[in-house]
Amino acid sequence: MNAKKKRLQDLKALRGIGHKLNPIVTVGGNGLSPTLIEEVSRALSDHELIKVKIPAGSAEERRDCADALADATESAVIHHIGRMVLLLRQNPDANDKLSNLARFGF
Template identity: 50%
Template sequence: MSLTPEQKKQYRTIGHNLNPIVTVAGKGLTENIQLEVDRALEDHELIKVKFAVGDREIKKQLIKELCTIVEATIVQEIGNIALIYRPSIDPNPKLSNLLR
C-alpha cells in the first residue's frame, strides 16, 4: 500500500507527538516483537518503533523486514525511529492515533 504525499505529511504531523511503542534490540525481530507490533498496529494504526541496533544498513533492513511481515507501510525514518502505518480493519476511536 502506498501513501500519497498529503497522507504522509498528515501522518508525520500526528506521529511527531507519539512515543515509540516497541523497541527492537540487538536480538533482531523475534516472534514476540512481531506479535506486539501487529497488535499495536491493529489498535493504533500509526505507531513508532525504536531500533536499538548499531549499523544503519542492518537497521534499514530490519525496518523493511518488519513492515513486510506485519504488512505495514513506512511513513518516515528518522535516526533510530521508524513511523509505520497500517489501516485497521475495525478502528477503535478511543485507541486509534488517527481518529483521536
C-alpha cells in the first residue's frame, strides 16, 4: 500500500473516531485566550484527539480560528465541519485510559 493511500485511510479512521466524541472545549466570546489555549493543550496531552466547538461566523473565519488554535497548541486539524474542529497531537506518554486513540484502537 502506498503512503498516500495509508494516510487517507488513517484520516478516515480518525474522522470516524472524532464523530463519536463530544466537544471538550468551546471557544467563547473571548476568542483564543491564553487560558483557552492552555486548556486545549492540556486536553490534547490527555486525549490526543479532541473535538472543539468554535464560534459562529463565515467559513473563512471558522477555518482561520481552527488553524490559529492548531498553531497555538502545536496540533493538526484533522477535520472541520461547521463549528466543529477535530484536533490531533500525539503523545508518546499518553495514558491509555484517557487517550481517545488508544480507547478506539488506533
